Amino acid sequence: PTAIAIAYGTIFTLVPALVRARWNVLDFGRNWGTLTWFSAAGAMLYTPLYGILLDLAQRKMGQDGGVCVGPRCYKPIFAIAAASAAVAGVLVIVLGRRWSQRAIVA
Numbered sequence: 001p002t003a004i005a006i007a008y009g010t011i012f013t014l015v016p017a018l019v020r021a022r023w024n025v026l027d028f029g030r031n032w033g034t035l036t037w038f039s040a041a042g043a044m045l046y047t048p049l050y051g052i053l054l055d056l057a058q059r060k061m062g063q064d065g066g067v068c069v070g071p072r073c074y075k076p077i078f079a080i081a082a083a084s085a086a087v088a089g090v091l092v093i094v095l096g097r098r099w100s101q102r103a104i105v106a
Contacts, residue, residue: 050077
């Protein structure tokens with residue numbers, strides 16, 4: 001829970017400043033609103049996915065209704081989270097380079 005709080009705090013603290021620095025202040029509401037949809041979409045996608053994966057791990061270990069503890073329960077969830085973070089990092093780098101090239105051309 002602490003990591004999630006740190007992630008959301010970072011997103012909702014830094015991204016408005018980045019949106020304002022990148023786009024015109026007249027378009028701030030639209031652009032910031034559009035970006036907040038990504039956070040909501042991620043929560044709607046990953047929360048059920050992680051729940052399903054945890055249920056499958058519990059069934060695989062024969063712990064129906066019990067609490068699944070240990071790396072075997074969370075290994076697939078961690079792998080998906082790590083892969084998603086890596087893809088997001090690559091996309092940030094690609095978009096950053098494109099934006100910096102656009103600024104030079106303009």
